[in-house]
Amino acid sequence: MNLPQRRYLPIRLESIKPEREIPFDLFLRDGEHYVLFRRARQMLTRGTIDKYVDRGIGDLYIDPRHQRELAQFFEECLATEFVDPLMPLDRKAALLMDASRSIMDSIFDDPAAPKVLRRARAVVDYTIDFVSLGRDAVSSLTQLCSHEYQTYVHCLQVSIYAVAIGNQMRLSREFLACLGEGALLHDLGKTAVASKVLTKVGELTVGEWVEMKRHPTKGLELLAQNEAIDERTRSAISGHHERLDGSGYPEGLTRDNIALPARIVAVADVYDALTTEFPFRPAHTWEGALKVLQEEAKAGLDADVVRELSVVIGTGRRKSK
Template sequence: MRMMPISMCRPGMKLGKRIFSDDGIVLLAEGVELTAPLLRRLGENGISYLYIQDPRTEGIEVPEILSEETHRQALNTIRSVFRDFVDQPGKRRTGTYPYVGRNLRQVMHLIMDDLQRNRDAMIMLMNLQTVDHYLYMHSLNVCVYTTLLGMAYGYGTDELATLGLGALLHDVGKTQISMQVLLKPGQLSSAEYEEMKRHAERGYYLLKDEPNIPLIAAHCALQHHERLDGSGYPRGLKGDEIHEYARWIGIVDSYDAMTTHRVYRDPMLPHRAVETLYAGSGTLYDTAMLRVFRDKVAIYPVGITVRLNTGQTGVVVDINSASAHRPIVRVLTDEANADLKTPYDIDLSKQLSVMITGIEAGPSER
């Protein structure tokens, strides 16, 4: 299979992977033939890329970081918890929900079990083919990516559980923001932007007294938009004033926001998002943390079409974890862009004279 921008998909193509709703229900099965109305509806529901069947890319399988069951249970729990926290914006919520922390801890155990079974997993674009509520999927993505980074960094089990909970709940304060602001398709006004920024403090106040949620998780919600140079919010903290968990989450939150479809823009692909993050190295984000992050990100996702300096094009077959920017590529065309009768695989970590010079992408990535 291969990954294609939905803008380049055409009627008659067949799905290479199933499409899910945000509660794990299969909406479209693998092998379904795409039609023009179907493509239009998928685009309207926030899907920017599709995995498509292609005989030339037979055998290319996209690895899933989480099992289907863990993914389903996690999203169901996140949705349930966040809905329990929904209130009129600005209204003080009374009482606590002791079961919330218990349920979230169970989800964290499932996630950590999946990740422990594959500690060398790379940060992949997750669930491109899920028709979801952005806040729920973003919260799960940030949790999984941050926990992977924590494993690579060497945190112990208890530390990982706390870090993961902080990541899972970092945006819970957005349940207190009006839907008109949260889902506005255009640029926010200055007043709306100030309203949106309040989600950090509101998340802290939602979490700080919950009996089964660590106080550090509440501080992650409060501090994940703080930046090293003091330019972040809500308190303008600098450097080590920001908890290290919140600094990890700040990097991953920014990355996932850039690489996920939003109502007001198309997503970036990983190599562009990493470049953007590195532009803030040492000023916005911790340089050492960015290095760990860069080493764990699959810059060129499995299934994406790339251009080589030889003039040929191909599809990424697999990731070299020790050299993420030099994957294994199945070459599909020659230098004149004519299809090869017999495609072949090339390992760029061994063929050092061959380099990726570009990708096949939608309009926003060109």
């Protein structure tokens, strides 16, 4: 079966537990098409997984019509497999990343749903548990971050960086949970921005820029149907584009009026954007991105937060060489 290309949902082979029944068809990508690999309700052996990974085939794909089932499948995997102390670190990282991506995809598909905060908190809790395992865990997770831009993937990666920064700063677990939740949902308001504005390659018009600058406020409005939002989560969402010198938006706040969660998410947000490839520029290397952040820390970004991110990213990357 040879199907025309749609936005099929990727799943890393390493995130699939051997002998676990998969409730939907799995596909391989062949150029611009997807070819059936395994029918639903079949299992993959360890040998099959290793064989395809050794061939350089790291991803399988799922029909986008099964988005919600995929998110539910991964939520079950996290609950039953992620706690296994014998699971290798790299497979645990792959499972966490794929599960989180799938859950975030479904959240952005229905951003006003009443359980958004609860599902986001679950992703953050697993991320905190993993990051707390040490620098090898942080390194294995950050190296899985994609260079391709999709808003929900960007939000996930910003959350990973933010939690890693907060962990490096020895912040409490409660603070990390609120921080990670805010980072995970910081761009939720972009679902209320016109697609043509979000995807525009050229310079935005005045009207389009006004619309874009409303997305932090729109994000909080979308979460209004959820339970009470912690102020730290709220500040991360509303303030991630504020800058210490007052040049940011939407309020133009200055140093003393920008809460720590917003400062951390601002740095994580810029770092992920710099290391992401866009139509108008290639992705920066991690070293290049950190240099840009250090320049921006002279005025708009928090220099202490940039320094902590440099430790998180630099240590893990050098160790992996």
